[in-house]
Amino acid sequence: MALNAVADNGEAIGRGRLIGRMAGTLKIDAEVVEAAPAELTAAGLLEETPGGTSRVGFTPAGRHRHHANRAGIADITARLYAGLPAEDLAVAGRVLTEVTARANAVLAGS
Template identity: 55%
Template sequence: MTTTAPTANGRVIALAHYAARALLEGVLVRHGATFQHSVTLRAVVVAGESIGRDELAADVAGSLKTDVSVVRDVVGELTVAKLLEEDAADASRVRLTDAGRDLYESTTAETAEISARLYAGIPAEDLAVAGRVLTLVTERANAELAGA
């Protein structure tokens, strides 16, 4: 029996996203973290481990398509949990604590193993095409949202 792969569309993309996200959230729950926590910690790491609160809130809100106030609450949760702290050099900035770095590194390592299994055997050319298509769809959707 031959099966035909579906054409990429919103439903196919959403199903892949939610299946992979469920695996990620399984890892995060074991560590007492949420998806929003993970995205926020990653943004701090990518920024060089210290970032302005407003810049962080705008970056994560843009990624998650949520309100900046929601992200500020997440930053507050991470601060109370001692995963983020005020940057001693500049009170308008936050940085990872050792516990925050440990959480980020351990969840990243666990999810890297899952990702390796999910992407195993997919030709590099197919991944490159998928990456280009999804980047274009993201750019177009962001442009639509900006115009709304």
């Protein structure tokens, strides 16, 4: 998830924004994900970006890992959805969108 957030933000993101995005998406406290940037940096997937702000970006290994993850997910997704009628996929998409909206509303009220 952290690698996707970095990629979605142009391959570099502020630490605070990364933590906020992960916590918001996962619906958990920011403290739970605060270690993620440091762990990914230690693993050689992210690095501090040049400049005075607290930003992290991909290393070449991180970029490669992200692309490999995305390719693997795309392959699995294509196989899972293969042969399903387009109208069934459209209905499923609408239902999942509504269920997600309801879940977000319930969790926001907790």
